[in-house]
Amino acid sequence: MNPQPEQINEHTISVLVDNEAGVLARVVGLFSGRGYNIESLTVAEVDPENALSRITILTSGTPMIIEQIKAQLGRLVPVHKVNDLTLEGPHVARELAMVKVVGSGEKRVESLRIADIFRARAVDSTNKSFVFEIVGDTGKVNAFIKLMEKLGLTEVSRTGVVAIARGTKGI
Amino acid sequence: MASKQLNGSQIVLKALVDQGVEDVFGYPGGAVLPLYDEIFKQNQLRHILVRQEGGAVHAAEGYARSTGKVGVVLVTSGPGATNAVTGLTDALMDSVPIVCLTGQVPTHLIGNDAFQEADTTGITRPCTKHNYLVKDINDLARVVHEAFHVARSGRPGPVVIDLPKDVLMGQGPYSPPTEAGHKSYRPQLKGDAAQIRRAVGLMASAKRPLFYCGGGVINSGPEASRLLKTLIKKTGYPCALTLMGLGAYPASDKQFLGMVGMHGTYEANMAMHDCDLMINIGARFDDRVTGRLAAFSPGSKKIHVDIDPSSINKNVSVDIPVIGDVAHVLKEMLAVWKTERAKPDTPALKAWWRQIGKWQKRDCLSYKTNSKVIKPQQAIQRLYEATKGHDDVFITTEVGQHQMWAAQFFKFDNPNHWLTSGGLGTMGYGLPAAMGVQVAHPKALVVDIAGEASTMMNIQEMSTIAQYRLPVKVFILNNHYMGMVRQWQDLLHGSRYSETYMDSLPDFVKLAEAFGAVGLRATRPNQLDNVIKEMLATDKAVIADIRVDKMENCFPMIPSGAAHNEMLFGNNGDDSLASEEGMVLV
Ligand SMILES: Cc1ncc(C[n+]2csc(CCOP(=O)(O)OP(=O)(O)O)c2C)c(N)n1
Ligand SMILES: [Mg+2]
Numbered sequence: 001m002n003p004q005p006e007q008i009n010e011h012t013i014s015v016l017v018d019n020e021a022g023v024l025a026r027v028v029g030l031f032s033g034r035g036y037n038i039e040s041l042t043v044a045e046v047d048p049e050n051a052l053s054r055i056t057i058l059t060s061g062t063p064m065i066i067e068q069i070k071a072q073l074g075r076l077v078p079v080h081k082v083n084d085l086t087l088e089g090p091h092v093a094r095e096l097a098m099v100k101v102v103g104s105g106e107k108r109v110e111s112l113r114i115a116d117i118f119r120a121r122a123v124d125s126t127n128k129s130f131v132f133e134i135v136g137d138t139g140k141v142n143a144f145i146k147l148m149e150k151l152g153l154t155e156v157s158r159t160g161v162v163a164i165a166r167g168t169k170g171i
Numbered sequence: 172m173a174s175k176q177l178n179g180s181q182i183v184l185k186a187l188v189d190q191g192v193e194d195v196f197g198y199p200g201g202a203v204l205p206l207y208d209e210i211f212k213q214n215q216l217r218h219i220l221v222r223q224e225g226g227a228v229h230a231a232e233g234y235a236r237s238t239g240k241v242g243v244v245l246v247t248s249g250p251g252a253t254n255a256v257t258g259l260t261d262a263l264m265d266s267v268p269i270v271c272l273t274g275q276v277p278t279h280l281i282g283n284d285a286f287q288e289a290d291t292t293g294i295t296r297p298c299t300k301h302n303y304l305v306k307d308i309n310d311l312a313r314v315v316h317e318a319f320h321v322a323r324s325g326r327p328g329p330v331v332i333d334l335p336k337d338v339l340m341g342q343g344p345y346s347p348p349t350e351a352g353h354k355s356y357r358p359q360l361k362g363d364a365a366q367i368r369r370a371v372g373l374m375a376s377a378k379r380p381l382f383y384c385g386g387g388v389i390n391s392g393p394e395a396s397r398l399l400k401t402l403i404k405k406t407g408y409p410c411a412l413t414l415m416g417l418g419a420y421p422a423s424d425k426q427f428l429g430m431v432g433m434h435g436t437y438e439a440n441m442a443m444h445d446c447d448l449m450i451n452i453g454a455r456f457d458d459r460v461t462g463r464l465a466a467f468s469p470g471s472k473k474i475h476v477d478i479d480p481s482s483i484n485k486n487v488s489v490d491i492p493v494i495g496d497v498a499h500v501l502k503e504m505l506a507v508w509k510t511e512r513a514k515p516d517t518p519a520l521k522a523w524w525r526q527i528g529k530w531q532k533r534d535c536l537s538y539k540t541n542s543k544v545i546k547p548q549q550a551i552q553r554l555y556e557a558t559k560g561h562d563d564v565f566i567t568t569e570v571g572q573h574q575m576w577a578a579q580f581f582k583f584d585n586p587n588h589w590l591t592s593g594g595l596g597t598m599g600y601g602l603p604a605a606m607g608v609q610v611a612h613p614k615a616l617v618v619d620i621a622g623e624a625s626t627m628m629n630i631q632e633m634s635t636i637a638q639y640r641l642p643v644k645v646f647i648l649n650n651h652y653m654g655m656v657r658q659w660q661d662l663l664h665g666s667r668y669s670e671t672y673m674d675s676l677p678d679f680v681k682l683a684e685a686f687g688a689v690g691l692r693a694t695r696p697n698q699l700d701n702v703i704k705e706m707l708a709t710d711k712a713v714i715a716d717i718r719v720d721k722m723e724n725c726f727p728m729i730p731s732g733a734a735h736n737e738m739l740f741g742n743n744g745d746d747s748l749a750s751e752e753g754m755v756l757v
Contacts, residue, residue: 075326075479077353079355110174
């Protein structure tokens, strides 16, 4: 069937759910209870009129495990739709990070310069610190954080990935 | 709002009645007092007062599995709810439709560590199909109706509704059940037509086919079993059943090879191993069935019909999955078989049956009797023979060797008459389950084939059985051991019987009498038939203490981590010990 059944791949899965108490616990409990990975998970209401929330999960596993994850998600009662964005065609995935850098002198200037290259914005600043906001795919955010490590990085807060299919196609 | 206002407890009871509920198994407490007060005032629902909430859930399981209806449980908050957890998990594993109402502290106290507060929806989330906490009385009627819908449709399962006391006491509107489907939960009933055509194509060209059918056939309803029989008869193919599937195809039929799996028959397991087409109808490739996955039926193509998409390709990857309800899919399969004028490959089939005949000659269930001790297998065989004349015989079991012997030696020709804890393997299931069956079928013969250790796990329900004059028969194969565990100690741990002998067991005859039942005992083979006869002739509850061979082990057996063609035969063959890798498995 599959040429490399044991190959582990990363998948971005979008889950449309009723925005009701406990729904996130159901999804998270399913992953922990069955030993699946969660690399990142984001959730927010996207359709207030119908009280629907969208959960984006970055997970990894063999093709059989990924198929299981989707089937298990699909049978949760409050789940409306499960889409594997990784399999269903090109999609855009972004996350946002806030990165606090504390320092002075040359390092401080250098951090601003790099932020400029990465198109990160300073959303807060003091004499000794910046909070940068950076948006991009996970690789870009990782690269930015890596560079800041030497320049006084003290704290990071990130949203995790949100994703959507390219083009006219919806979920 | 024009509709009449009712209090929350009245809304719950009205919804139950509108859902066709007649019996509720429960146990009261502070948080559910308002509901019990309304139960007192009405006469449409019968409440069966159990002796422990765990018993209530198993009783409801017995009720549900013997009737096809949803079993209903009512328990209080905190310890009432936590006592129900084992039964809920059991029902989830074996796909039994249950609605369990739990009391809860009033909404304003939730999260305060209030008296008898437990996070019931949190605790039961992983052991239910779905659960609800009703915080607004305006949602109450809808939630109860929805819970029944979820419990019984698709792959059935347990649903909990947590009911804060203030909601039970508040005033609100009632709404009757609606036909409109659920907004997100819509299990697929009809199988994909193209897949079904491909499946039938494979079936017609198979040389060594095998039907491997499970509890999904039974959950689909009696019509599914009828259709299955028609299809199997039409093809002339052999059929093997899982533990949960027993009764889905008549055991007395020539095409039946017996149970598959760890304690299945040699012929069923060998046929599974050597078939070239496996037609899985409503079974889930459970580890008790497959043995070592890498060696599981290596040469076969596999068709898998299941209503639960998550069962497909979970343990075993299959060639043709068909997602749908068994009865729907079987009907289509039969129609396609007919329109395509499909015919089995007769010469190949003949050769296949010849091979199966050779395996059957191995006579894998044979055992030796003697005049001194009763063999457990013998006890079940004699019980089966003695019950043949009865119209309606239901068998429940506890968990252990006796359960496997019952599965091997009791023959079921109809669905819904065999009730056992398969997925969870819950000791203490059989006695309350038998009680639930008897509540639903007051005239039927209901026998719990039990082990003495398991019987002790829910023995308190004998008191419920007495209160409602339920003529349940508890047929204990008393070997003084937790026999199944002792058997594994024989196989894997040098026969060091660590904590598996039970000292100071009660005198079951006196115990029966203490509960107002009749106690019987057989210690020698020549007493067996008389005790069985007397048990069956008694119109009250009976505990029959059948003293059986203490050291008998259950064979054949595929030890954990072994393949189907590596069976052990015990007493009537030469056995090697189970493998090292097998030891870490359960
Ligand atoms: C609640 C529970 N606890 C423990 C076990 C593990 N277990 C499986 S079979 C068994 C022994 C059952 O003994 P008995 O009821 O006497 O049956 P026998 O095997 O002797 O026929 C035990 C302890 C279990 N299945 N369920
Ligand atoms: Mg025993």
